[in-house]
Structures are given as C-alpha cells and as structure tokens.
Amino acid sequence: MDLQEYRGVSIYAQQVDGQLSRISLELLGKARELADELETDVTAVLIGSNVKNLVQPLAQYGADKVIIIDNPILKDYRTEPYAHALASMIKTYHPEIMLVGATAIGRDLGPCVSARVATGLTADCTKLEIGDFPINPVAGKEQKHHQLLMTRPAFGGNTIATIACPNHRPQMATVRPGVMQAMKPIREAKAVVEEYDPVFVCNHKYVEILDIVKSVAETVDIMDAKILISGGRGVGGSDNFKILEELAAAIQGEVSCSRAVVDAGWKPKELQVGQTGKTVRPNVYFAIGISGAIQHVAGMEDSDIIIAINKDENAPIFDVADYGIVGDYKKIVPELTKQILNL
Numbered sequence: 571m572d573l574q575e576y577r578g579v580s581i582y583a584q585q586v587d588g589q590l591s592r593i594s595l596e597l598l599g600k601a602r603e604l605a606d607e608l609e610t611d612v613t614a615v616l617i618g619s620n621v622k623n624l625v626q627p628l629a630q631y632g633a634d635k636v637i638i639i640d641n642p643i644l645k646d647y648r649t650e651p652y653a654h655a656l657a658s659m660i661k662t663y664h665p666e667i668m669l670v671g672a673t674a675i676g677r678d679l680g681p682c683v684s685a686r687v688a689t690g691l692t693a694d695c696t697k698l699e700i701g702d703f704p705i706n707p708v709a710g711k712e713q714k715h716h717q718l719l720m721t722r723p724a725f726g727g728n729t730i731a732t733i734a735c736p737n738h739r740p741q742m743a744t745v746r747p748g749v750m751q752a753m754k755p756i757r758e759a760k761a762v763v764e765e766y767d768p769v770f771v772c773n774h775k776y777v778e779i780l781d782i783v784k785s786v787a788e789t790v791d792i793m794d795a796k797i798l799i800s801g802g803r804g805v806g807g808s809d810n811f812k813i814l815e816e817l818a819a820a821i822q823g824e825v826s827c828s829r830a831v832v833d834a835g836w837k838p839k840e841l842q843v844g845q846t847g848k849t850v851r852p853n854v855y856f857a858i859g860i861s862g863a864i865q866h867v868a869g870m871e872d873s874d875i876i877i878a879i880n881k882d883e884n885a886p887i888f889d890v891a892d893y894g895i896v897g898d899y900k901k902i903v904p905e906l907t908k909q910i911l912n913l
C-alpha cells in the first residue's frame with residue numbers, strides 16, 4: 571500500500587478496570603495538535619470489555635472518532651489478544667500516526683504491535699512534532715512530505731535523539747507519561763463511534779490470568795501530587811528527609827527527590843524527578859538542597875510555582891525558581907513548617 575494512503579492520527583486509549591488512564595488524555599491532547607497541523611482526524615482506539623461508557627470522555631478530550639473493540643476476551647490486559655486487536659485495527663484503518671502511552675502496558679503492547687504491522691517504533695518519546703526529515707535513508711534523497719519527528723533521550727539520557735520513520739507506516743511512538751498535556755475538555759463534544767471486531771480466532775489463552783493482586787500504595791504517586799517537597803543531595807542523608815516529611819505533612823504534600831538521592835540509596839527510584847525519573851507538574855514544587863542540573867529541571871520545570879531553598883546563591887535552580895530562599899534548609903524548613911502549623 572502506498573504511504574500516502576495512510577491517514578489520520580490514532581491513539582491507543584488505555585483503560586484499566588474500566589477507568590481511562592491519564593495517559594490517554596495526554597495522548598489525545600498531542601494527537602489533536604498533530605492532526606490539526608496535518609489537517610486530519612484524531613481517532614481513539616478503545617479496547618476492553620464493557621467500555622462503551624468511555625466514549626464520551628474521549629470525545630470531550632479531543633477524539634473525532636472512537637473505534638471500540640469490545641469483547642469479554644479483552645477484560646483484563648494480556649499481550650496476545652490486545653496486540654492482535656490493535657494490529658488488526660491498523661491493518662484495516664491504516665492510520666498515518668499511531669501513539670501509545672509508555673506505561674507498563676504500552677511498553678509491552680507497542681513493540682508487539684509494531685512488529686506485527688512491520689513498522690518501526692520510537693519508544694519513550696518526550697517530544698513529537700511534524701517536520702521535514704532532510705534525507706530519506708533508503709532513497710538517499712530529500713524527503714518531501716512531512717514526517718513525524720519523534721524525540722527521546724537515548725544512551726541513558728546522555729544524548730537526545732530525533733527519529734523519523736520515512737519508509738513505513740504507521741509512524742509509531744510510545745510517549746512518556748506526564749510530558750504531553752491534555753486539552754481542556756469540551757463538554758458537548760461528540761465523536762463518531764465505530765465498533766470493530768478483529769475476529770478472535772482462538773481464545774488467546776497462552777496467558778491466563780488467575781488472580782490480580784493490587785498493590786496498595788501508601789503514598790500518592792508523585793505524578794499525581796499537587797504539592798511536592800523534593801530533596802537533593804544537600805539534604806545530607808536519609809534520616810534528614812524527616813525534616814522534609816514534616817513540611818509535607820503540614821501542607822498535604824508528597825516527598826520526591828533528585829537522582830543523587832536515589833543513587834545514594836536514601837530514597838527509592840519511584841520518587842525520582844527528572845529526565846531519567848518522572849516528569850511532574852504540581853501546583854507547587856519545593857526544591858530543597860537541589861542544585862538544578864538540567865536533567866533534574868527537565869522533569870519539573872513545568873510546575874506552576876517553584877520554590878527553591880539552597881545555601882548557594884549561585885545554584886542554577888534559582889534560574890527556574892519563582893521564589894528563592896538562600897540559606898541552610900535545616901534552619902529554614904522547620905521554621906516554615908512551624909509557621910504553617912500556626913496558621
């Protein structure tokens with residue numbers, strides 16, 4: 571099939587237990603931008619069992635069309651039937667661009683699907699834009715039509731690679747959660763709905779789910795937190811984080827940290843903010859004893875308000891901070907907590 575015949579921007583609308591995952595709305599936001607530029611439509615591909623009630627939120631967040639693949643086989647995520655469903659949809663509808671969230675599910679699903687439809691996949695993208703790719707590597711000449719330029723950190727974050735897929739379609743990417751922004755919902759939005767049956771020839775029982783044991787999180791995921799109290803190497807040790815935890819408790823915040831803290835073993839990796847950690851966008855971000863290295867800032871610079879506490883007045887964190895306090899956090903933070911508790 572000719573590459574020009576592929577049309578539209580599709581996203582995999584991830585849902586778990588009948589709830590849309592936030593990444594689905596983020597992907598829709600980005601897909602809307604790309605589709606407007608390409609003057610084409612956004613399609614959300616909804617896979618699951620009894621998930622038709624999710625059509626409306628998908629329309630509100632930017633989908634022009636929703637393709638539903640609804641089957642009891644698809645009740646819980648399993649690689650085989652989900653990959654079959656999404657790959658069959660691609661072979662039938664021929665989207666030009668296919669976006670999947672780089673979640674645990676998407677990281678599993680995306681590569682399986684791209685292999686089945688014989689196209690490339692750029693994993694864990696942090697930027698997507700439409701642009702001209704200078705050279706077609708196969709034909710060796712300039713690529714005339716617009717390409718999806720997919721940017722991602724490579725080699726452990728030491729370089730940033732921009733990748734295009736000039737000779738295959740769809741152009742497929744998994745996208746890092748928290749990086750793209752969902753659009754504001756449009757209350758009355760309507761989407762065209764189409765039910766698609768990819769024909770499940772066998773029961774897809776290579777993997778059978780016997781039981782699902784949910785982990786009970788004691789704290790809020792830092793990507794969902796409205797207030798983050800983030801500590802760096804300057805905090806000086808695992809025990810000293812108690813000072814930050816007291817502030818967090820006083821203002822209903824959550825504690826996060828820099829990579830130096832994770833590398834030192836003071837906090838687990840799931841609390842790391844930055845290029846090789848999580849991308850966060852809270853209302854308020856406290857950077858305490860954090861120098862403001864570019865790899866850290868990449869994960870928190872979109873926070874609404876950034877408050878930096880650092881004893882070095884020349885620390886680069888002050889370049890991105892809205893409010894800065896120069897001094898020893900061991901004096902400043904307990905005083906701040908005391909003042910807040912006295913309010």
Ligand code: FAD
Pocket residue numbers: 725726727728801802803804805827828829830831842843844845846847848858859860861862863864865866869879880881882885897898899900
């Ligand atoms: P430091 O740079 O050591 O800064 C400590 C700060 O604390 C200093 O500014 C100091 O003035 C201040 N301080 C010391 N004592 C006090 C005190 N008593 N009161 C107040 N302030 C005090 N980093 C990340 O955070 N996230 C990432 O995802 C990430 N990914 C990376 C990927 C790659 C490929 C590479 C090469 C690096 C990455 N890094 C990442 C590491 C990054 O470059 C920095 O080394 C790291 O962010 C530094 O952490 P820090 O600011 O806590 O420590």
